[in-house]
Amino acid sequence: MIHKLEHIGVMVKDMDASIRFYTEVIGMKLVKRKALADGVELGFMSFPDSDKIEIELIGRGHDGLPDNGLVHHIAFTVSDIQAEIDRLKTFNVKLMDETPRTILEGDLIAFFFGPDGERLEFFQPASQ
Template identity: 50%
Template sequence: MAVRKLEHTGIMVRDLEQSIAFYTDIIGMTLKSKLLHTNGIIELAFLGFPDQDSIELELIQGYNDNLPAEGKVHHLAFTVDDIESEFERIQQLQVELIDQGIVTLPNGSRYFFFKGPDGEHLELFQTTRT
């Protein structure tokens, strides 16, 4: 098969700079590049994690000004080592939580959801899978 990996996930945003700041300051991603689309309207930013090329996030401004609260991509999940400390950190940053707290799955994996700057659903996930 010719497909080798998921290239990136695109999220439409209202304010590119605000979203870049959120994903770098809150999530810990780094800005890889920014560019203006060939149509001269859409602005793109690509973010990733240092020393890890398999995950990339594309932020898209100017494609659709009428963003739905929940779009085709339901959520993005990020792996963490210590769900409790991340939950406390997110609460201290006054980021809006979705639901009430940390959920434990039957296999012992744990997660919680919160909102990004455009209402996108984000998940921090501590897995028990190896």
């Protein structure tokens, strides 16, 4: 039986830059960082008030990303999507959506990019 989403693994080029992005821009905290014997470095990120879902940053140094793929996108629930988009602009984050898009039954979404081109999404449910 599957109980919950454990973590999402994202391949990154620069662990320090990615940790900085996920802490300063997204508001997560670094839970654990570990260099493995095979040259891989791991960084586990979660939100300060919840450790139920983690993002696992997986890095091999500055020699580029492997060709086995990045995650398509990671979505974060927000309460005020336009305010979050405006906040991203202060960090000069590359945006796919300058304004929120409406999907399904009035939910709002906006996509933007992390430091390694990973696609990230803000999601504001209609039922707020």
